[in-house]
Amino acid sequence: MARSLWTGSLSFGLVNVPVSLVTAVRDLDLHFHQLHEKDGAPIETKRWCSQEDVEVPYEEITHGYELEDGRQVIVSDLELAAIEPRKTRTIDIEQFVDLVDVDPIYFDHPYFLLPASSDDGATRAYRLLTEVMGRTERAALGRFVMRAREYLALVRAREGVLSLTTMLFADEIRPTKDIDAATQKAHKPTRRQLEVAVAVIEELSTDFEPERYKDEYRARLERVVKRKRKGETITAPDERDQPTPAPDIMDALERTLAELKDGGSGRWSDARRSQGAKRR
Amino acid sequence: MARSIWNGTITFGLTAVPVKVHSATEDKSVHFHQVHARDGARIKQKRICSKENKEVPYREVVKGYQVGKGKYVVLTQEEIDAAAGERAHVIELEEFVCAPEIDPVYYDRAYYLGAGADGADAYRLLHDALRRAGRVGIGRWVFHNREYLVAVRPLDEVLALQTMRFAGELVDPSKLDVPEPSRAPSKREVEMAGKLVDTLHERFDPAAFEDSYRERVLALIAAKARGEDPELPEAAETEDGTDLMAALEASLGARGRS
Numbered sequence: 001m002a003r004s005l006w007t008g009s010l011s012f013g014l015v016n017v018p019v020s021l022v023t024a025v026r027d028l029d030l031h032f033h034q035l036h037e038k039d040g041a042p043i044e045t046k047r048w049c050s051q052e053d054v055e056v057p058y059e060e061i062t063h064g065y066e067l068e069d070g071r072q073v074i075v076s077d078l079e080l081a082a083i084e085p086r087k088t089r090t091i092d093i094e095q096f097v098d099l100v101d102v103d104p105i106y107f108d109h110p111y112f113l114l115p116a117s118s119d120d121g122a123t124r125a126y127r128l129l130t131e132v133m134g135r136t137e138r139a140a141l142g143r144f145v146m147r148a149r150e151y152l153a154l155v156r157a158r159e160g161v162l163s164l165t166t167m168l169f170a171d172e173i174r175p176t177k178d179i180d181a182a183t184q185k186a187h188k189p190t191r192r193q194l195e196v197a198v199a200v201i202e203e204l205s206t207d208f209e210p211e212r213y214k215d216e217y218r219a220r221l222e223r224v225v226k227r228k229r230k231g232e233t234i235t236a237p238d239e240r241d242q243p244t245p246a247p248d249i250m251d252a253l254e255r256t257l258a259e260l261k262d263g264g265s266g267r268w269s270d271a272r273r274s275q276g277a278k279r280r
Numbered sequence: 281m282a283r284s285i286w287n288g289t290i291t292f293g294l295t296a297v298p299v300k301v302h303s304a305t306e307d308k309s310v311h312f313h314q315v316h317a318r319d320g321a322r323i324k325q326k327r328i329c330s331k332e333n334k335e336v337p338y339r340e341v342v343k344g345y346q347v348g349k350g351k352y353v354v355l356t357q358e359e360i361d362a363a364a365g366e367r368a369h370v371i372e373l374e375e376f377v378c379a380p381e382i383d384p385v386y387y388d389r390a391y392y393l394g395a396g397a398d399g400a401d402a403y404r405l406l407h408d409a410l411r412r413a414g415r416v417g418i419g420r421w422v423f424h425n426r427e428y429l430v431a432v433r434p435l436d437e438v439l440a441l442q443t444m445r446f447a448g449e450l451v452d453p454s455k456l457d458v459p460e461p462s463r464a465p466s467k468r469e470v471e472m473a474g475k476l477v478d479t480l481h482e483r484f485d486p487a488a489f490e491d492s493y494r495e496r497v498l499a500l501i502a503a504k505a506r507g508e509d510p511e512l513p514e515a516a517e518t519e520d521g522t523d524l525m526a527a528l529e530a531s532l533g534a535r536g537r538s
Contacts (some may be wrong), residue, residue: 013476013531015524024385024451029426032343034327035352041331042352043341047314051321061323063312065501073504074320075312075497083496083510096477097484100380104442105304105435106486110385112451115459124461125524131465132473138481143489149309150493158383161453165384170486172308179302179392181407181438182400189405197409200293201376205415208377210386210429210447216420217427221363225345229353236362242369243289243296245402256293 006146007116008089010129010155010162017125018116019091021146021164025110030221084145091144091153091164099139099156106167113155113162126162133157189249196253203260286423287396288369290406290432297406298396301423304440305390310497364422371441373417373432382416382431386444393432393439403439410434465524472528479532 004020011017034043047056063075091113115126133140134157143152152167189197224234246252284300291297314323327336343360344352395403410417410433417432421443428443465473503510 012473013480014527015473015531016527022451022456024453025445026449026451028446028449030345032345032355033352034341035344035354036329036331036336037340037342037354039329039331040344040352040354041329042344043327043336044330045325046328048324048326049316049319049321050324051316051319055326056316056323060317061314062317064315064320064322065310065312067501067505071505072313072315072320073501074315074317075501075504076317079500079510080497083500084493093480095482096480097482099384101484102384103435104379104382104384104387104431105390105440107384107387110450112453112456114456118459120461121524123459124463124465126458127461128465128469128473128524131470132477135470136474136477138477140480141484141489145493150491152489152491154384158385159453161456161458163385163453168305169308169489169491171490172305173390173486174302174304174306174392176392176436176438179438180300180394180400182395182403183437184400187400187404189401189408193405194408194412197292197295197405198413200295201409201413201415201417204292204374205376205413208381208418210444213418213420213429213446215427215446215448217363217365217422220365221360224359224363225347225353225355228355228359229347234359234362236358236364237366239368240366240370243291245296245298245398246294249295249401249405252294252296256295260293 004114004116005111006144008091008144009116010091010093010113010142012093012129012140015125015128016090017129018119018122019113019126019162020116021111021113023109024112024163028215028218030218030225080148084148088145091142091155093140093142093155095141096136096138097141099137102139102154102167105173107154108151108166108168111164111166113164130157130160130162133162134160193250193253196250196257200253200256200260203257284394285391288371289396290371290373290393290417290419292373292406292417295402295405296399297402298399299403299439300394300396301441302392302394304392308491308494310494310501360425364425368422371419371421371430371432373419375418376410376413376415377418378414379416379431379433382444385450386429387431388428388443388445391441391443392435393441406432407434407437407439410439469525469528472525472532476528476531 004022006021009016010019036043049056065073065075115123139154139156141154143150152169154165154167156163227234284302286301289296289298316323329336342354344354346352419430421428421430429446431442431444433440500510
């Protein structure tokens with residue numbers, strides 16, 4: 001069973017559902033340890049006082065905030081805990097929104113909310129929420145505090161389970177005004193270019209089937225580790241030439257479309273096939 | 281001009297779009313340094329060799345992948361880089377999907393794309409064509425020793441790129457152990473709860489939510505900087521409702537009166 005990261009209650013009007021939070025993500029990355037090159041021994045990181053040259057046990061560590069004038073303000077765990085919102089153990093549903101109105105840019109980390117007890121009242125309230133939310137394609141917005149941070153969270157039903165996604169606050173999204181999006185009139189595509197580009201996109205359109213995409217980088221890294229273990233020499237493959245913008249975009253688009261319609265016999269489609277790309 | 285964190289090329293078919301990647305988000309939570317409570321001095325992380333019990337300078341540190349107890353395969357950064365493959369600076373949009381088909385759990389970090397050198401026309405074309413087709417481009421991006429599945433889509437006037445998790449990285453909800461009640465919620469309870477959802481329904485307005493906790497942390501710091509001793513409020517407890525129907529009725533009643 002997944003480890004619970006937080007327990008509390010999800011409150012919906014005056015209904016309180018005891019829930020526990022578990023992560024929805026599994027870490028499959030290859031992790032490396034730091035080793036001392038000379039003797040191959042693992043490196044340990046120790047917390048050291050920069051003034052006294054002694055190791056500092058965890059209980060003697062507190063938080064320092066550096067002010068603009070260079071002074072430092074010390075803030076203790078106790079003080080931080082005291083300013084946590086009163087209902088730290090509650091996710092208060094403040095409103096319901098339509099999921100399609102929430103831009104993915106706000107999504108942060110996905111979790112599941114599970115009933116915190118097998119008590120009949122608790123599981124029935126949980127079931128009630130999943131049913132009602134699943135029926136309406138609506139998601140609940142609320143806030144909660146975890147690990148000394150306040151989160152905005154989106155709660156919705158997913159396959160009979162409550163899914164919680166933490167969200168960024170609006171001021172954590174950067175403005176786009178500094179991004180060069182080539183909006184000058186001179187860069188506007190012609191009607192014909194747009195038509196052919198849309199036709200290419202439609203040719204390559206498919207349903208989103210996430211299971212089809214595998215992490216190829218991880219597979220390559222696993223092979224590198226395996227080969228190194230056998231004592232082989234590993235060198236990075238030469239990077240293929242960077243594709244450069246075609247001098248004639250229209251020509252590139254039309255050739256792409258022709259290859260796609262042709263069932264993919266051209267140079268570009270061969271490259272795609274060799275990469276294991278699959279098409280509908 | 282915002283600094284870019286990666287430069288490369290997006291391709292769709294034979295069309296290449298040189299792009300610059302910029303972060304679309306910034307973490308605004310208040311960050312503290314670890315300090316020693318006794319003397320207020322900063323805590324340093326010291327790398328100690330577990331065999332020699334001596335500090336190790338950074339240049340003597342290598343990366344090892346553990347293959348057994350106390351056994352490691354040592355890899356140099358160059359060997360790790362070899363896994364990036366031969367298309368390390370290309371994001372090929374392999375296919376295009378409808379955005380609403382992508383469940384929110386797949387989305388990870390968001391970035392903005394800017395037009396790269398000589399890429400303005402192609403950038404605009406990709407942006408406008410995706411908007412016209414109502415589609416999102418799916419590709420792969422190798423960044424910081426990892427490969428990400430990415431979604432490229434128009435967001436207002438810019439192209440946005442969002443990293444996505446691979447399906448294998450997500451916990452399957454059907455594998456979770458969810459205790460079931462002895463009897464399902466009654467029709468009436470579902471109706472009442474549905475009404476409550478309706479009364480609380482609003483249009484999503486992200487600006488309506490502020491990080492009030494962050495504000496309180498900054499206020500606490502400001503008070504302490506002025507030499508004040510902050511007054512600490514007591515934390516309150518909530519109680520669990522047991523009678524589901526009564527709680528639903530009371531919620532709807534409370535709403536109706538307000």
